[in-house]
Amino acid sequence: MASSQEHTVKAFxxxxxxxxxxxxxxxxLAEAAIGNAMLALQRGDHxxxxxxxxxxxxxxxxxxxxxxxxxRIIALRAPMANxxxxxxxxxxxxxxxxxxxDYAKNIAKRVPQIESExxxxxxxxxxxxxRMASDMVRDVLDAFAARDPDAAIAICERDDALDDFxxxxxxxLVTYMVENPKTISQCAHLxxxxxxxxxxxxxxxxxxxxxxxxxxxxxxxxxxxxxxxxTSPFSSRS
Amino acid sequence: MSxxxxxxxxxxxxxxxxxxxxxxxxSIDVYREDVTxxxxxxGCGKSTFLRSLNRMNDTIPTARVSGDIRLDGEDIYAREMDxxxxxxxxxxxxxxxxxxxxxxxxxxxxxxxIHGLAQSKGELDRIVERSLTRAGLWNEVKDRLSDPGTALSxxxxxxxxxxxxxxxxxxxxxxxxxxSALDPVATARIEELIHDLRGRYAIVIVTHNMQxxxxxxxxxxxxxxxxxxxxxxxxxxxxxxxxERTKDYITGRYG
Numbered sequence: 001m002a003s004s005q006e007h008t009v010k011a012f013x014x015x016x017x018x019x020x021x022x023x024x025x026x027x028x029l030a031e032a033a034i035g036n037a038m039l040a041l042q043r044g045d046h047x048x049x050x051x052x053x054x055x056x057x058x059x060x061x062x063x064x065x066x067x068x069x070x071x072r073i074i075a076l077r078a079p080m081a082n083x084x085x086x087x088x089x090x091x092x093x094x095x096x097x098x099x100x101x102d103y104a105k106n107i108a109k110r111v112p113q114i115e116s117e118x119x120x121x122x123x124x125x126x127x128x129x130x131r132m133a134s135d136m137v138r139d140v141l142d143a144f145a146a147r148d149p150d151a152a153i154a155i156c157e158r159d160d161a162l163d164d165f166x167x168x169x170x171x172x173l174v175t176y177m178v179e180n181p182k183t184i185s186q187c188a189h190l191x192x193x194x195x196x197x198x199x200x201x202x203x204x205x206x207x208x209x210x211x212x213x214x215x216x217x218x219x220x221x222x223x224x225x226x227x228x229x230x231t232s233p234f235s236s237r238s
Numbered sequence: 239m240s241x242x243x244x245x246x247x248x249x250x251x252x253x254x255x256x257x258x259x260x261x262x263x264x265s266i267d268v269y270r271e272d273v274t275x276x277x278x279x280x281g282c283g284k285s286t287f288l289r290s291l292n293r294m295n296d297t298i299p300t301a302r303v304s305g306d307i308r309l310d311g312e313d314i315y316a317r318e319m320d321x322x323x324x325x326x327x328x329x330x331x332x333x334x335x336x337x338x339x340x341x342x343x344x345x346x347x348x349x350x351x352i353h354g355l356a357q358s359k360g361e362l363d364r365i366v367e368r369s370l371t372r373a374g375l376w377n378e379v380k381d382r383l384s385d386p387g388t389a390l391s392x393x394x395x396x397x398x399x400x401x402x403x404x405x406x407x408x409x410x411x412x413x414x415x416x417x418s419a420l421d422p423v424a425t426a427r428i429e430e431l432i433h434d435l436r437g438r439y440a441i442v443i444v445t446h447n448m449q450x451x452x453x454x455x456x457x458x459x460x461x462x463x464x465x466x467x468x469x470x471x472x473x474x475x476x477x478x479x480x481x482e483r484t485k486d487y488i489t490g491r492y493g
Contacts, residue, residue, distance in 0.1 A: 005491040012490065078449060080476050080488040217478030 027141035251305035329403030335395030337387030393424025
């Protein structure tokens, strides 16, 4: 992405370093938020859920810090070429990571609404899906830190597996609702949780695309998805 | 970016001053519809190359230019080329404004007079007014045309020099760091003027200010150590240069 050489004006390197540090920090918080939200959901732990919601404010605050840093760098350093692309990518990545944090918060918000005494079985498969999503977030931000567009592209490939996971959970939950209407409310919440996790994967993919753009100045060639688009009404791909 | 034939073409141009080989094998096309910026670190040869486009290097005894430079297909280094005529067709604006120690009017009227472009005083007046208007200076000086050109502010003097270049109806205007002696407001006015003149004349500008190159030009050429490293769309050069050396230079990693 950037050349190995330092800028003649060293303070510029410090500014970029600070920006990258903020993104890593945000990513760490978002990843923790997903993990804690799912843990709270699994255990019916309202306190932990409340903590996730409170911690989301930290992610929002860092996002604003990133915005200020980017505006300052553009105004004071007039970045060009790969520097400019990286700064723009950082701004967009911060927005995306903030959205990921919102999804985790949204999952946490559902915890108190799910009756803990009649917890249905699919709730036990959701954490595996969450790990998959949260690993994508962690790895894509590692790729950003390492300025490694190839690693970023590899993460996009994993989004299909996450989509398949969502489809399977969708089917299971619909079956539950049909068989036992009493679970409809809980299933609806879990369906949203699964959808949020699926969206988190999409956002990780967006981050990967920005890392590619920052490195090469071109968008990732559109992956060929014609073979699996809308094959079932449960498909998460639209 | 135009698809019309280039206004000027330079092919395999080498320039040396004595033993100093300042430009090596540079080939570049300049288009009437576009402003072309030459950028690069000091001593990269961009000004030397610019000066070879209207044979200003002829005035330096040790300078030798080889290769092929053409204006509308005509070899400008050909024996039969009239250099005075060439410099009317390919005008030049320098780093420091250099008005003649004469009135504002005379500064602009001088060229058309010696080239016999005006048949009457009325016609000359019209050329002076039109040139000063195109250079964005008319409204500021129309009531004091007999004042000395040197009495104007730096930015006004530079616009006077542009008016002087325009007055002989050139096809190409070469500008060698035309804003480096001006304040930001005067600089902005020159940049606006370059924008207005675009399309009427092929404009080539040498600048140390990369933001200026980005603002005023459609094509940018990056020179380094006498070689042309990269030449392309200004937006590509500044957002996604192909060459590592271009990238290092424009991102401030040079050296």
